[in-house]
Amino acid sequence: MDSIDLEKLLTKVEKPARYIGQEWNMIKKSDYNYRFALCFPDVYEIGMSHMGSRILYHTINMLDGVYCERCYTPWTDMEKALRDADLPLYTMETKSPLKDFDIVGFSLLYEMCYTNILTMLDLSGIPFLAKDRSESDPILLAGGPCTVNPEPVADIFDVICIGDGEELDNEVILMARQCKKEGLNKKETLRRLASIEGVYIPSLYNVHTENGKYLETVPAQEGVPARVSRRILKDIDSAPYIGNQVVPNMSIIHDRVAVEVMRGCSRGCRFCQAGYIYRPVRERNEETLLKQAHDLVACTGYDEVSLLSLSTGDYSHLKTLLPKIIDSMLEKRVSVSLPSLRIDSDLREELEKMQSIRKGGLTFAPEAGTQRLRDVINKNVTEEDLLRAVRDAFEAGWAGVKLYFMIGLPTETDEDIQGIADLARKVSQCYYSVPKEKRGQGFRLTVSASTFVPKPWTAFQWCGQCTLDEIRRKQQVLRTAMKGVRGAELHCHPSMLSVLEAVFSRGDRRLTSVLIDAYRNGCRFDSWAEHFKPEEWENAFEKNGLTMDEYAYRQRALEETLPWSVIDAVVTDSYLKHEWKKALEGKTTKDCREGCNGCFGEKCENYCSISKR
Amino acid sequence: MDALVKNVRIIAAFQKDKDISYISHLDVQRTLQRAFRRADLPLAYTNGYNPHPKLSFATALATGFSSAAEFVDIEFEREIEPDIFLERVNEMLPCGIHFVKAFVADSSLDTLSKLLSSAKYSISFNWEGEVSKTQVEEALQTIMTSTEVVVSKKTKSGIKPTNIRPDILEAHVVDLADESFGIELTGKLTAAGGLRIETFLNALYEKIGVSGFASVHRSGMYFIGSDLLPRLS
Structure with a gap:
């Protein structure tokens, strides 16, 4: 792109630093024969905060002769500026249009960013549907957690990578490059890529329906796997991490060094998709983490290190790692943060140490208000755990606590809603019971109640979502119950967004045309309240003869074939059914570190080290 | 400590x-x-x-x-x-x-912001219409020979007419390498305020009757009270 063209665009938009690249540690290459565009369907400051993209940026660029460049969704002002100037969307590194790349890959982190994929394709002159694209168009690839049900976007992508990407993506890229060298066309290339474990090629499957109702997905040719198995990176400790982390020129959401202490979570919360689809738990060694943290701080200049995972409090060596890492960072004035602390983590001493450098808020997620409901969702945390943890925090000088809950969980009654307020009241009382000279000043208790969205590959994948009207009523019950809780602030917003999220989470291929129509109606950045246009989404559903209700609210039968059954997320169908039955009986399942629960069935032996203990 | x-x-x-x-x-x-x-x-x-x-x-x-x-x-x-x-x-x-x-x-x-007195800028243009070098020279001449250049300035209490002439110390047209022409401008710049380039450009566009897209480069910064820091000669 011409620098004067770019300059004119940048004067018209807010936060122009989103669009200039040039960051410290940005990878520069001049000798390459294959190009990969790593696209994130959200704005720069969100995309740049995503750890998975950082990993792939590093691992793909480790390949000789392959140049991986980054691209993000332009904010609406930049989208308009590009359209007005008739200029294509471009990558950060070489300012090249996406059409110039061999592969354009998207990370699908949440369903509500799907319209942003279309914005990026549209601004690049790339047709939305795989069947409409020509040989000269790039291969379109998708990866990330949403691909465990890829069906709503299956007609858009040529290749969908299921599971851990660090080995899988490179295998795909190398094979695709080989195909290009051999002069194979796209169809032949895709056919060959289908042989890689974890690769789903939607065009090689037929979807059977009856009166518009989904029946099954079957291979359209011989030699295509009936089910695509999720890729699992077995040895995370020796796997490459993120190399030299790119340091943005502007403030981003997670503006710090993040080391991934482990992947997966052993708790088995029944609502949590991440808990199921990142199994098994794989930890990095303490020494590896200390070295990574040290190297990353040195090469970035950041003053904060975050220990990242789904549940860092469960990391086996946390008790020894934390003091070591805090001490090693103290001299450099680097603070250490834990983004996801379990309520039952016994870390009082470390909490006090962390506070001596910098003080932030503490977040706890009891998820449900009563023990009964917490047993249903298998959130194995008790009221005593929570109150002990907050007391420790208050006594260590913390004054800000956030509590996360969900509303609309299966089997929930008004008693459970009342329980949320009761718990909040007890936390508040706990703060005021700590002597004034001991506790921190300015008590803030934030209670946040989001709407439960049933997700595929969880024990609740068959559940009908609680209707929006019922959610509104429950929120009113909560608001009333929360009155008089000292220092508490309640955040709960009824939103069609959670209904739409439920629709796309468990949707099928019919939704692709709805998505395209919604985009044409102006839907963009749907997860941003200021941009969300529920009425345009409704119009798009109506135009396609579909309703959101049938996708979101319908209770699926256990015998039904679900649209994502073409994917094998390794956790077995029978295990999920068993968990669902136990949920209804209010029976909990133990943390799998205490012994294998057999969630992988026959595959336990091969994939999970816990099962061998 | x-x-x-x-x-x-x-x-x-x-x-x-x-x-x-x-x-x-x-x-x-x-x-x-x-x-x-x-x-x-x-x-x-x-x-x-x-x-x-x-x-x-x-x-x-x-x-x-x-x-x-x-x-x-x-x-x-x-x-x-x-x-x-x-x-x-x-x-x-x-x-x-x-x-x-x-x-x-x-x-x-003293702190740098207290010592700061003025700054110099090189400005190049992409004009939205036909503009000759003479036109710009004449417009600058008009500005420099006036005692008042009043522009409307947005303040907290609404739009207020402000005389920016005292903040303009020097301005003239210069030839640029690509055979176009630009402006070299020196304006007051102190902790309390000074010449805003955008405001100056709006006044200039108004005098010429054509707007432009300006590329602004700060070529120098001048201070008082220390020999170590650059002074406006």
Whole structure:
């Protein structure tokens, strides 16, 4: 792109630093024969905060002769500026249009960013549907957690990578490059890529329906796997991490060094998709983490290190790692943060140490208000755990606590809603019971109640979502119950967004045309309240003869074939059914570190080290 | 902190090229702090819960402007040679930001923002219509010979007519390398305020009757009260 063209665009938009690249540690290459565009369907400051993209940026660029460049969704002002100037969307590194790349890959982190994929394709002159694209168009690839049900976007992508990407993506890229060298066309290339474990090629499957109702997905040719198995990176400790982390020129959401202490979570919360689809738990060694943290701080200049995972409090060596890492960072004035602390983590001493450098808020997620409901969702945390943890925090000088809950969980009654307020009241009382000279000043208790969205590959994948009207009523019950809780602030917003999220989470291929129509109606950045246009989404559903209700609210039968059954997320169908039955009986399942629960069935032996203990 | 340990003060100037000019003043601050940390320089930190390096700028640079010399005042815990500082920090800066000079300053010297008096700018244009060099020369002449150039300025209490003429110290047309022409402008710039380039350009466009897209480069910054800092001759 011409620098004067770019300059004119940048004067018209807010936060122009989103669009200039040039960051410290940005990878520069001049000798390459294959190009990969790593696209994130959200704005720069969100995309740049995503750890998975950082990993792939590093691992793909480790390949000789392959140049991986980054691209993000332009904010609406930049989208308009590009359209007005008739200029294509471009990558950060070489300012090249996406059409110039061999592969354009998207990370699908949440369903509500799907319209942003279309914005990026549209601004690049790339047709939305795989069947409409020509040989000269790039291969379109998708990866990330949403691909465990890829069906709503299956007609858009040529290749969908299921599971851990660090080995899988490179295998795909190398094979695709080989195909290009051999002069194979796209169809032949895709056919060959289908042989890689974890690769789903939607065009090689037929979807059977009856009166518009989904029946099954079957291979359209011989030699295509009936089910695509999720890729699992077995040895995370020796796997490459993120190399030299790119340091943005502007403030981003997670503006710090993040080391991934482990992947997966052993708790088995029944609502949590991440808990199921990142199994098994794989930890990095303490020494590896200390070295990574040290190297990353040195090469970035950041003053904060975050220990990242789904549940860092469960990391086996946390008790020894934390003091070591805090001490090693103290001299450099680097603070250490834990983004996801379990309520039952016994870390009082470390909490006090962390506070001596910098003080932030503490977040706890009891998820449900009563023990009964917490047993249903298998959130194995008790009221005593929570109150002990907050007391420790208050006594260590913390004054800000956030509590996360969900509303609309299966089997929930008004008693459970009342329980949320009761718990909040007890936390508040706990703060005021700590002597004034001991506790921190300015008590803030934030209670946040989001709407439960049933997700595929969880024990609740068959559940009908609680209707929006019922959610509104429950929120009113909560608001009333929360009155008089000292220092508490309640955040709960009824939103069609959670209904739409439920629709796309468990949707099928019919939704692709709805998505395209919604985009044409102006839907963009749907997860941003200021941009969300529920009425345009409704119009798009109506135009396609579909309703959101049938996708979101319908209770699926256990015998039904679900649209994502073409994917094998390794956790077995029978295990999920068993968990669902136990949920209804209010029976909990133990943390799998205490012994294998057999969630992988026959595959336990091969994939999970816990099962061998 | 040990009262006997005296912090060392270095005043340094960096250039900000066009291609990185779209990062804001706050972003530049963060970028410099991180570069200093990567270079492992013995920065002095403020006390308190959120210690941050002691770093103060003469003034901010508008997002989108490039500059030949932005002045910054940095405190270190112990002595560091200005040349070593330059060498080490320049290795650690992203493309487009580069320190050009540095010297040790006495602790008694006032802050840069208090000493700042004026700045010089080179401005090139992409005109929206046909504009001749003579037209611009005449417009500048009119501005420079008037005692008042009144523009409407947005303030907290609404739009207010303001005379910007006293803030314009010097302005003339210059020939540029690509056979076009631009403007060299010197304006007052102090902690209390000074000439806003946008305001000046709007006044100029109004006089000419044609608007343009201006590319602004701060070519110099001038101070009072110290021989170490550049003065307006």
